[in-house]
Amino acid sequence: MQLNLRVRSASGEIKTEAQGADEAILVHHAAYEEGDSLELTASGPGHVWCSFDAALTPALLYLREPHFRLPIPFGEKRMPYAPQAFLGTLHRLIVRRADAGEIAGRRNLALNPLDQHANHTLFPRAEATVETRGEAQFAARNAIDGEKASFDHGSWPFTSWGINKDPEAAITVHFGRPVLIDEVVLYLRADFPHDAWWNAATVSFSDGSSESVTLEKTGRGQRFAIAPRRVEWMKLHSMIKADDPSPYPALTQIEAWGVEADG
Numbered sequence: 001m002q003l004n005l006r007v008r009s010a011s012g013e014i015k016t017e018a019q020g021a022d023e024a025i026l027v028h029h030a031a032y033e034e035g036d037s038l039e040l041t042a043s044g045p046g047h048v049w050c051s052f053d054a055a056l057t058p059a060l061l062y063l064r065e066p067h068f069r070l071p072i073p074f075g076e077k078r079m080p081y082a083p084q085a086f087l088g089t090l091h092r093l094i095v096r097r098a099d100a101g102e103i104a105g106r107r108n109l110a111l112n113p114l115d116q117h118a119n120h121t122l123f124p125r126a127e128a129t130v131e132t133r134g135e136a137q138f139a140a141r142n143a144i145d146g147e148k149a150s151f152d153h154g155s156w157p158f159t160s161w162g163i164n165k166d167p168e169a170a171i172t173v174h175f176g177r178p179v180l181i182d183e184v185v186l187y188l189r190a191d192f193p194h195d196a197w198w199n200a201a202t203v204s205f206s207d208g209s210s211e212s213v214t215l216e217k218t219g220r221g222q223r224f225a226i227a228p229r230r231v232e233w234m235k236l237h238s239m240i241k242a243d244d245p246s247p248y249p250a251l252t253q254i255e256a257w258g259v260e261a262d263g
Contacts, residue, residue, distance in 0.1 A: 010035020123176030190219025
Protein backbone atom coordinates (compact mmCIF):
# COMPACT_ATOMS: atom_id res chain seq x y z
CA MET A 1 0.00 0.00 0.00
CA GLN A 2 1.42 3.36 -1.04
CA LEU A 3 0.78 5.97 1.64
CA ASN A 4 1.10 9.76 1.56
CA LEU A 5 0.80 12.36 4.33
CA ARG A 6 0.52 16.10 3.71
CA VAL A 7 0.04 19.35 5.56
CA ARG A 8 -1.96 21.58 3.23
CA SER A 9 -2.82 25.27 3.58
CA ALA A 10 -6.24 26.86 3.10
CA SER A 11 -5.16 27.95 -0.39
CA GLY A 12 -4.19 24.39 -1.36
CA GLU A 13 -0.42 24.77 -0.98
CA ILE A 14 1.38 21.63 0.23
CA LYS A 15 3.49 22.80 3.16
CA THR A 16 5.04 19.43 4.08
CA GLU A 17 4.76 15.99 2.53
CA ALA A 18 5.97 12.45 3.22
CA GLN A 19 5.29 9.18 1.47
CA GLY A 20 6.29 5.56 1.58
CA ALA A 21 5.39 1.97 0.82
CA ASP A 22 3.29 0.68 3.75
CA GLU A 23 4.49 3.45 6.08
CA ALA A 24 4.88 7.23 5.98
CA ILE A 25 6.31 9.54 8.66
CA LEU A 26 5.88 13.29 8.34
CA VAL A 27 7.59 15.95 10.49
CA HIS A 28 6.28 19.50 10.15
CA HIS A 29 8.59 22.25 11.47
CA ALA A 30 6.10 25.11 11.81
CA ALA A 31 3.01 26.18 13.70
CA TYR A 32 -0.29 25.27 12.12
CA GLU A 33 -2.28 28.18 10.69
CA GLU A 34 -6.00 28.79 10.28
CA GLY A 35 -7.24 26.75 7.33
CA ASP A 36 -4.46 24.16 7.45
CA SER A 37 -5.44 20.51 7.15
CA LEU A 38 -3.78 17.12 7.50
CA GLU A 39 -4.28 14.73 4.60
CA LEU A 40 -3.86 11.00 4.16
CA THR A 41 -4.00 9.35 0.76
CA ALA A 42 -3.49 5.67 -0.03
CA SER A 43 -3.22 3.58 -3.16
CA GLY A 44 -6.32 1.65 -2.14
CA PRO A 45 -8.67 0.85 0.74
CA GLY A 46 -7.44 -1.00 3.79
CA HIS A 47 -6.64 -0.97 7.49
CA VAL A 48 -4.10 1.56 8.69
CA TRP A 49 -2.56 2.60 11.99
CA CYS A 50 -2.83 6.38 12.31
CA SER A 51 -1.14 8.82 14.68
CA PHE A 52 -1.80 12.37 13.52
CA ASP A 53 -0.57 14.12 16.67
CA ALA A 54 1.51 13.08 19.67
CA ALA A 55 -1.41 14.10 21.94
CA LEU A 56 -3.95 11.87 20.15
CA THR A 57 -4.37 8.15 20.78
CA PRO A 58 -2.98 6.08 17.87
CA ALA A 59 -5.71 3.93 16.36
CA LEU A 60 -6.26 1.05 13.95
CA LEU A 61 -8.75 2.39 11.40
CA TYR A 62 -10.31 1.40 8.09
CA LEU A 63 -9.75 3.69 5.12
CA ARG A 64 -12.63 2.91 2.75
CA GLU A 65 -11.70 5.48 0.10
CA PRO A 66 -8.21 6.68 -0.80
CA HIS A 67 -8.37 10.14 0.80
CA PHE A 68 -8.95 11.48 4.31
CA ARG A 69 -8.70 15.10 5.43
CA LEU A 70 -8.58 16.46 8.98
CA PRO A 71 -8.95 20.25 9.32
CA ILE A 72 -6.72 21.62 12.10
CA PRO A 73 -9.13 22.74 14.86
CA PHE A 74 -9.01 26.31 16.13
CA GLY A 75 -11.13 28.22 18.65
CA GLU A 76 -14.17 26.37 19.97
CA LYS A 77 -13.41 23.36 17.77
CA ARG A 78 -10.27 22.67 19.84
CA MET A 79 -12.27 21.93 22.99
CA PRO A 80 -12.55 18.13 22.44
CA TYR A 81 -8.76 17.80 22.13
CA ALA A 82 -5.95 17.77 24.69
CA PRO A 83 -4.56 21.28 25.32
CA GLN A 84 -1.22 20.41 23.73
CA ALA A 85 -2.73 18.86 20.58
CA PHE A 86 -1.83 20.57 17.30
CA LEU A 87 0.14 23.30 19.11
CA GLY A 88 3.79 24.31 18.86
CA THR A 89 6.23 24.38 15.97
CA LEU A 90 7.10 20.68 15.75
CA HIS A 91 4.57 18.06 14.67
CA ARG A 92 4.90 14.36 13.87
CA LEU A 93 2.40 12.26 11.88
CA ILE A 94 2.64 8.52 11.22
CA VAL A 95 0.54 6.18 9.12
CA ARG A 96 1.31 2.54 8.34
CA ARG A 97 -0.49 -0.40 6.85
CA ALA A 98 -1.80 -2.71 9.56
CA ASP A 99 -0.58 -6.30 9.42
CA ALA A 100 -2.83 -9.34 9.26
CA GLY A 101 -2.43 -10.25 12.93
CA GLU A 102 -3.44 -6.78 14.08
CA ILE A 103 -6.47 -6.74 11.81
CA ALA A 104 -7.66 -10.18 12.95
CA GLY A 105 -7.60 -9.44 16.68
CA ARG A 106 -10.67 -8.72 18.79
CA ARG A 107 -10.87 -5.02 19.64
CA ASN A 108 -13.14 -2.03 20.09
CA LEU A 109 -14.30 -1.47 16.52
CA ALA A 110 -15.93 1.86 17.42
CA LEU A 111 -12.70 3.74 18.27
CA ASN A 112 -11.64 6.67 16.07
CA PRO A 113 -9.94 9.71 17.65
CA LEU A 114 -9.71 11.32 14.17
CA ASP A 115 -13.42 11.37 13.40
CA GLN A 116 -15.14 14.71 12.69
CA HIS A 117 -18.22 15.96 10.87
CA ALA A 118 -16.69 16.04 7.39
CA ASN A 119 -15.27 12.52 7.63
CA HIS A 120 -16.86 10.00 5.27
CA THR A 121 -13.81 7.87 4.45
CA LEU A 122 -11.94 6.85 7.63
CA PHE A 123 -13.93 4.43 9.78
CA PRO A 124 -15.50 4.06 12.24
CA ARG A 125 -17.42 7.32 12.15
CA ALA A 126 -20.26 8.63 14.33
CA GLU A 127 -23.28 10.72 13.44
CA ALA A 128 -26.16 11.86 15.61
CA THR A 129 -29.61 13.29 15.08
CA VAL A 130 -28.78 16.17 17.43
CA GLU A 131 -25.77 17.68 19.24
CA THR A 132 -26.13 20.12 22.13
CA ARG A 133 -26.12 23.66 20.70
CA GLY A 134 -23.93 22.41 17.85
CA GLU A 135 -20.88 22.75 20.10
CA ALA A 136 -17.73 20.71 19.55
CA GLN A 137 -17.49 19.50 23.15
CA PHE A 138 -20.87 17.77 22.73
CA ALA A 139 -20.39 16.37 19.21
CA ALA A 140 -21.10 12.77 18.25
CA ARG A 141 -17.40 12.15 17.48
CA ASN A 142 -16.63 12.53 21.19
CA ALA A 143 -18.45 9.25 21.89
CA ILE A 144 -15.88 7.26 19.86
CA ASP A 145 -12.66 9.15 20.62
CA GLY A 146 -11.51 6.79 23.40
CA GLU A 147 -11.77 9.38 26.19
CA LYS A 148 -13.67 7.81 29.11
CA ALA A 149 -13.44 10.40 31.90
CA SER A 150 -17.11 10.73 32.73
CA PHE A 151 -17.29 12.57 36.09
CA ASP A 152 -17.38 16.11 34.65
CA HIS A 153 -18.50 17.73 31.39
CA GLY A 154 -17.21 20.27 28.88
CA SER A 155 -13.69 20.45 27.49
CA TRP A 156 -11.21 17.56 27.14
CA PRO A 157 -10.97 15.08 28.75
CA PHE A 158 -14.62 15.44 29.80
CA THR A 159 -16.13 15.65 26.33
CA SER A 160 -19.33 13.77 25.52
CA TRP A 161 -22.20 13.44 23.10
CA GLY A 162 -24.89 15.83 24.32
CA ILE A 163 -28.48 15.31 23.20
CA ASN A 164 -29.76 18.88 23.71
CA LYS A 165 -32.51 17.46 25.98
CA ASP A 166 -34.08 15.69 22.98
CA PRO A 167 -35.85 12.45 24.03
CA GLU A 168 -35.76 11.25 20.42
CA ALA A 169 -31.96 11.64 20.11
CA ALA A 170 -30.00 8.82 18.48
CA ILE A 171 -26.36 8.17 17.62
CA THR A 172 -25.14 5.82 14.89
CA VAL A 173 -21.68 4.31 14.57
CA HIS A 174 -20.79 3.38 10.98
CA PHE A 175 -18.05 0.78 10.50
CA GLY A 176 -17.58 1.22 6.76
CA ARG A 177 -17.43 -2.54 6.09
CA PRO A 178 -18.93 -5.69 7.64
CA VAL A 179 -17.78 -6.51 11.18
CA LEU A 180 -18.77 -9.14 13.75
CA ILE A 181 -19.96 -7.55 17.02
CA ASP A 182 -20.36 -9.57 20.23
CA GLU A 183 -20.35 -6.90 22.95
CA VAL A 184 -21.46 -3.29 23.43
CA VAL A 185 -20.06 -1.08 26.19
CA LEU A 186 -21.64 2.23 27.25
CA TYR A 187 -20.13 4.94 29.44
CA LEU A 188 -22.82 7.35 30.61
CA ARG A 189 -21.74 10.86 31.54
CA ALA A 190 -21.84 11.00 35.33
CA ASP A 191 -21.32 14.60 36.42
CA PHE A 192 -23.96 14.22 39.11
CA PRO A 193 -26.03 16.15 40.18
CA HIS A 194 -25.60 18.26 37.01
CA ASP A 195 -26.34 15.18 34.92
CA ALA A 196 -29.25 12.82 34.73
CA TRP A 197 -28.91 9.31 33.32
CA TRP A 198 -30.85 6.75 31.30
CA ASN A 199 -32.55 3.74 32.84
CA ALA A 200 -32.73 1.88 29.55
CA ALA A 201 -31.91 2.13 25.87
CA THR A 202 -32.08 0.18 22.63
CA VAL A 203 -29.19 -0.72 20.34
CA SER A 204 -30.24 -1.51 16.77
CA PHE A 205 -28.06 -3.02 14.06
CA SER A 206 -27.91 -2.93 10.28
CA ASP A 207 -29.02 -6.58 10.08
CA GLY A 208 -32.44 -5.56 11.43
CA SER A 209 -31.89 -6.89 14.95
CA SER A 210 -31.90 -4.94 18.20
CA GLU A 211 -31.00 -5.33 21.86
CA SER A 212 -32.66 -3.64 24.84
CA VAL A 213 -30.28 -2.76 27.67
CA THR A 214 -30.90 -1.76 31.29
CA LEU A 215 -28.61 0.98 32.59
CA GLU A 216 -27.40 2.05 36.02
CA LYS A 217 -26.52 5.42 37.52
CA THR A 218 -22.76 5.17 37.04
CA GLY A 219 -19.99 6.55 34.87
CA ARG A 220 -18.23 3.20 34.73
CA GLY A 221 -18.39 1.10 31.58
CA GLN A 222 -21.57 -0.96 31.38
CA ARG A 223 -20.95 -4.09 29.33
CA PHE A 224 -23.60 -5.97 27.37
CA ALA A 225 -22.75 -9.30 25.75
CA ILE A 226 -24.83 -9.88 22.63
CA ALA A 227 -25.26 -12.72 20.17
CA PRO A 228 -22.54 -12.21 17.52
CA ARG A 229 -23.89 -10.55 14.43
CA ARG A 230 -22.48 -9.34 11.13
CA VAL A 231 -23.27 -5.63 10.76
CA GLU A 232 -22.12 -2.43 9.09
CA TRP A 233 -23.58 -0.01 11.64
CA MET A 234 -25.22 0.15 15.05
CA LYS A 235 -27.53 2.79 16.52
CA LEU A 236 -28.17 3.76 20.15
CA HIS A 237 -31.66 5.19 20.53
CA SER A 238 -34.90 5.14 22.55
CA MET A 239 -33.05 6.15 25.70
CA ILE A 240 -35.37 6.35 28.72
CA LYS A 241 -34.41 9.09 31.14
CA ALA A 242 -34.37 8.31 34.85
CA ASP A 243 -36.70 10.17 37.19
CA ASP A 244 -34.17 12.88 38.06
CA PRO A 245 -34.57 16.68 38.16
CA SER A 246 -31.60 17.24 35.86
CA PRO A 247 -32.53 17.54 32.16
CA TYR A 248 -29.03 16.56 30.98
CA PRO A 249 -28.36 12.87 30.32
CA ALA A 250 -25.39 12.40 28.00
CA LEU A 251 -23.04 9.74 26.63
CA THR A 252 -19.31 9.77 27.27
CA GLN A 253 -18.37 6.73 25.17
CA ILE A 254 -19.79 3.86 23.14
CA GLU A 255 -17.72 0.78 22.30
CA ALA A 256 -18.40 -2.13 19.96
CA TRP A 257 -16.22 -5.17 20.62
CA GLY A 258 -15.65 -7.81 17.99
CA VAL A 259 -13.61 -8.78 14.95
CA GLU A 260 -13.49 -8.18 11.23
CA ALA A 261 -16.19 -10.11 9.39
CA ASP A 262 -13.92 -10.87 6.45
CA GLY A 263 -10.55 -10.86 8.24
